[in-house]
Amino acid sequence: MLFTVLTGLITSSLLIPFGKFIKTKWSIVLPFIPVFLFIFYLLQVSSVASGINFVQHISWVPSLGVNFDFRLDGLSLLFALLITGIGSGIFFYGRTYLKGHPYFDRFFGYLLLFMSAMLGVVLANNIITLFIFWELTSISSFFLIGFNNDNKDSRKSAITALSITGIGGFFLLAGLLLLGNIAETFIISELIDRRDIIINHSLYPLFVGLIFLGAFTKSAQFPFHFWLPGAMKAPTPVSAYLHSATMVKAGIYLLARFTPILGNTDFWNYTLMIVGGITMIYAAVHSLFRIDLKGILAYSTISALGILTFLLGLGTKDAIIAASVFILVHALYKATLFMVTGIIDHETHTRDITQLAGLRKVLFPVFIAALLAALSSAGLPLTFGFIGKDLIYEATLHYANNWALWLTILAVATNTALVAAGFMAGVKPFVGKLPTQFEKIHLPYSSMWLPPLILGVLGIVFGCMPGMIGDIFNHRAADSIFGAETEMHLKIWHGFNTVLILSLCTLAAGTLLYLFNKPSAAKLNAVERLNNISPQHIILKLASLVERFSTAYTNNVHDGFLRSYHFKIIVFAELLLAYKLWLSGPIQIDFEKLTPITWYEIAFVLILIGAVYLIVTTKSRLTSVVSTSVIGYCICLIFVFYSAPDLAMTQFTIDTLTTVLFVLVLYKLPGFINFAKKGVQIRDAIVALGFGVIISLIMLKVLYEPTTTEISDFYGENSYLLAKGKNVVNVILVDFRGIDTMFETVVLSIAALGVYSLIKLRLKSSEKE
Amino acid sequence: MELLLVFVIGLLYAAGVYLILRRSMVKLLLGIMLLGNGTNILIFLLGTITKGKPPVIDEAYKVFQEIYADPIPQALILTAIVISFGLTSFAIVLLKRVYALVDSDDLDDLNTPEEEDL
Numbered sequence: 001m002l003f004t005v006l007t008g009l010i011t012s013s014l015l016i017p018f019g020k021f022i023k024t025k026w027s028i029v030l031p032f033i034p035v036f037l038f039i040f041y042l043l044q045v046s047s048v049a050s051g052i053n054f055v056q057h058i059s060w061v062p063s064l065g066v067n068f069d070f071r072l073d074g075l076s077l078l079f080a081l082l083i084t085g086i087g088s089g090i091f092f093y094g095r096t097y098l099k100g101h102p103y104f105d106r107f108f109g110y111l112l113l114f115m116s117a118m119l120g121v122v123l124a125n126n127i128i129t130l131f132i133f134w135e136l137t138s139i140s141s142f143f144l145i146g147f148n149n150d151n152k153d154s155r156k157s158a159i160t161a162l163s164i165t166g167i168g169g170f171f172l173l174a175g176l177l178l179l180g181n182i183a184e185t186f187i188i189s190e191l192i193d194r195r196d197i198i199i200n201h202s203l204y205p206l207f208v209g210l211i212f213l214g215a216f217t218k219s220a221q222f223p224f225h226f227w228l229p230g231a232m233k234a235p236t237p238v239s240a241y242l243h244s245a246t247m248v249k250a251g252i253y254l255l256a257r258f259t260p261i262l263g264n265t266d267f268w269n270y271t272l273m274i275v276g277g278i279t280m281i282y283a284a285v286h287s288l289f290r291i292d293l294k295g296i297l298a299y300s301t302i303s304a305l306g307i308l309t310f311l312l313g314l315g316t317k318d319a320i321i322a323a324s325v326f327i328l329v330h331a332l333y334k335a336t337l338f339m340v341t342g343i344i345d346h347e348t349h350t351r352d353i354t355q356l357a358g359l360r361k362v363l364f365p366v367f368i369a370a371l372l373a374a375l376s377s378a379g380l381p382l383t384f385g386f387i388g389k390d391l392i393y394e395a396t397l398h399y400a401n402n403w404a405l406w407l408t409i410l411a412v413a414t415n416t417a418l419v420a421a422g423f424m425a426g427v428k429p430f431v432g433k434l435p436t437q438f439e440k441i442h443l444p445y446s447s448m449w450l451p452p453l454i455l456g457v458l459g460i461v462f463g464c465m466p467g468m469i470g471d472i473f474n475h476r477a478a479d480s481i482f483g484a485e486t487e488m489h490l491k492i493w494h495g496f497n498t499v500l501i502l503s504l505c506t507l508a509a510g511t512l513l514y515l516f517n518k519p520s521a522a523k524l525n526a527v528e529r530l531n532n533i534s535p536q537h538i539i540l541k542l543a544s545l546v547e548r549f550s551t552a553y554t555n556n557v558h559d560g561f562l563r564s565y566h567f568k569i570i571v572f573a574e575l576l577l578a579y580k581l582w583l584s585g586p587i588q589i590d591f592e593k594l595t596p597i598t599w600y601e602i603a604f605v606l607i608l609i610g611a612v613y614l615i616v617t618t619k620s621r622l623t624s625v626v627s628t629s630v631i632g633y634c635i636c637l638i639f640v641f642y643s644a645p646d647l648a649m650t651q652f653t654i655d656t657l658t659t660v661l662f663v664l665v666l667y668k669l670p671g672f673i674n675f676a677k678k679g680v681q682i683r684d685a686i687v688a689l690g691f692g693v694i695i696s697l698i699m700l701k702v703l704y705e706p707t708t709t710e711i712s713d714f715y716g717e718n719s720y721l722l723a724k725g726k727n728v729v730n731v732i733l734v735d736f737r738g739i740d741t742m743f744e745t746v747v748l749s750i751a752a753l754g755v756y757s758l759i760k761l762r763l764k765s766s767e768k769e
Numbered sequence: 770m771e772l773l774l775v776f777v778i779g780l781l782y783a784a785g786v787y788l789i790l791r792r793s794m795v796k797l798l799l800g801i802m803l804l805g806n807g808t809n810i811l812i813f814l815l816g817t818i819t820k821g822k823p824p825v826i827d828e829a830y831k832v833f834q835e836i837y838a839d840p841i842p843q844a845l846i847l848t849a850i851v852i853s854f855g856l857t858s859f860a861i862v863l864l865k866r867v868y869a870l871v872d873s874d875d876l877d878d879l880n881t882p883e884e885e886d887l
Contacts, residue, residue, distance in 0.1 A: 642813070643822045643823040758862045
């Protein structure tokens with residue numbers, strides 16, 4: 001299975017060097033990649049249907065439990081078939097759609113990357129691997145949505161989509177890590193066995209909530225749904241692929257995958273029911289007001305995703321069966337409608353349904369495809385959509401807790417709106433009188449209209465033999481979600497019962513709604529006015545608030561003055577150190593350990609104090625430089641008094657050298673100008689004194705601590721025995737820590753080079769400014 | 770004596786911090802040098818200070834016969850002195866170069882090109 005994931009990744013990276021090549025007639029090889037993968041997964045159908053699950057394990061970071069674990073069960077297979085199957089259609093379609101586009105190669109690179117990532121998500125059996133592929137879908141879809149990168153709206157939508165799904169991904173990772181740590185395994189199939197530990201854990205609501213956030217953002221659930229209509233800025237093949245079968249279904253897949261592990265608790269069921277319920281009705285109603293074909297499809301997709309979430313929330317056997325079938329139903333008709341929209345857009349250069357009419361006369365095969373998809377979406381008997389709708393009603397009608405009535409009403413209302421939306425997108429542009437400006441339109445290449453037609457016809461074929469299709473594709477998927485045998489078997493005819501009546505009522509009501517609802521720009525504007533309170537508006541507002549805050553923060557903290565940075569850093573360090581010092585208790589001094597003070601020591605300290613005073617107060621540069629060298633010599637004396645002859649010599653040499661250099665270079669400069677006001681000087685003096693006091697106090701604390709001399713003793717004992725040197729300090733530097741010293745020499749050489757070149761550097765007068 | 774050194778460390782730190790809060794580049798550099806000197810004594814004081822017993826083994830013996838000054842802080846400080854000399858000398862030359870270019874010792878004058886970029 002790894003190779004199916006890698007195929008796309010490798011070909012995608014091959015497109016970087018061979019991109020030019022693929023823009024020629026060789027582009028025909030591209031669609032055969034998904035076709036090949038699709039055939040591979042078709043061949044797995046029979047064994048999976050008989051209940052065999054393939055498992056593959058490739059070690060990656062075994063010590064962390066992160067591995068390439070893949071597992072092919074019914075649910076994975078259903079999604080893998082959708083990804084590769086719909087993908088095949090999209091690849092053929094997109095090749096023609098983007099023919100001659102300058103970024104043709106780039107487009108297919110992204111698309112292949114995305115396909116592989118999706119396959120990785122649905123096949124992964126390790127939650128970390130799953131997450132990695134999940135992020136990869138977000139990233140590759142960012143490139144696909146923002147494909148028209150010269151369009152500002154397109155870039156903005158891509159960023160919105162990435163930030164929403166990216167934030168969701170972040171929460172998802174947190175949730176998955178918590179889950180993995182609690183269950184002590186990252187392997188999904190093992191998590192199922194530890195269900196009891198997981199659902200009884202006190203953190204259960206937390207990590208389930210985090211996982212929900214990941215799934216809801218990805219699957220565009222209310223209130224995170226708004227990135228999806230924005231993502232319609234992408235080229236239509238992308239919308240068709242991302243929003244029918246793949247990207248947005250990833251969230252549904254995640255929920256379905258975790259249902260047997262985390263599901264069937266009150267928290268799980270009610271959250272999904274509420275979020276899914278709100279999403280499905282909210283988006284379905286919204287879709288009725290759109291006049292942009294893709295807008296209609298976007299909102300009806302959100303609504304369909306809401307239905308799926310809702311069904312998973314119901315969690316009953318009927319609901320799971322309905323969900324597993326509806327995934328397939330929706331993928332088939334939505335991909336068709338998107339591709340049809342793409343053809344219309346491609347040929348007429350408009351997607352405004354108030355302008356489109358009568359296209360059946362010029363685009364007849366496209367009309368057939370659209371009609372079949374619209375009928376399937378409406379749930380006309382003998383279409384696959386009919387089966388899906390029946391199952392949904394069955395699930396709501398049989399839900400316990402006396403809620404059945406309300407849930408059914410909700411489902412009927414949503415579906416009624418969806419029927420109308422389906423007709424608006426699939427029928428409206430084709431009926432009526434053909435406007436004159438569209439008369440010259442001709443049918444595009446067959447590679448563009450064949451894929452939607454095939455998918456549309458499949459919707460009918462599947463609808464006519466649901467039993468077989470259900471057994472092959474959906475039965476094991478439903479089993480995987482339910483976590484047990486569902487004994488699912490689909491039938492065309494369930495008898496004349498409530499479900500059938502509801503189905504027909506929905507169809508009738510939806511058709512009436514379609515006939516009477518005349519979407520127009522005016523109505524759309526009326527709805528748009530409500531945008532001020534929509535989640536999109538609120539989240540974007542929040543984002544701009546964060547931006548304003550960070551601008552203000554940056555302007556205040558990073559004002560561009562070095563001393564102000566120093567001031568902030570020092571004050572912060574002081575507070576931190578003072579707090580720590582305060583925590584560590586009172587300061588003690590062991591007077592017996594101290595060495596006695598002699599008069600000459602007091603003398604040099606007095607000199608030092610005088611020198612420091614001069615440096616701080618003087619207006620002459622020379623005085624301050626000389627005072628600094630006086631301080632250096634005083635320190636040199638300390639080293640002499642306290643048995644450090646090497647240090648004394650070094651300090652003496654270096655200090656002399658520094659002073660000479662300083663004087664040589666700086667003697668020309670004028671005296672200091674005192675810029676600071678009195679108040680600022682006092683403030684700085686207080687801060688500086690505070691810092692000195694804190695350092696002194698820390699030093700006193702350190703003095704009281706007993707010193708350990710282990711390492712010193714080692715050097716002392718072995719200096720001569722191992723290194724044949726009697727001056728221990730020298731031996732440490734050139735022998736024990738020889739490499740250290742060598743690099744020190746390197747540093748000095750670099751500094752010397754720098755000094756030399758800066759002195760030698762003569763700028764031309766033009767470069768001086 | 771330790772207490773006196775503690776005072777000296779505090780004094781050097783305070784003076785160093787005060788100087789790096791000034792606007793003058795030369796003062797900034799002097800401040801850094803003072804901080805460096807203060808730190809050297811701080812490290813020196815971390816080992817036990819001993820009078821008149823340098824860590825040099827007597828000619829006649831192969832190992833130490835009596836108490837001696839801690840060699841590790843000395844080795845560390847030796848490195849520190851030399852490295853800080855590299856820093857200081859480079860900084861001095863750099864200061865000269867900056868002065869030649871902008872004709873000022875004022876750090877704020879260096880901000881101007883950045884503002885023009887905005």
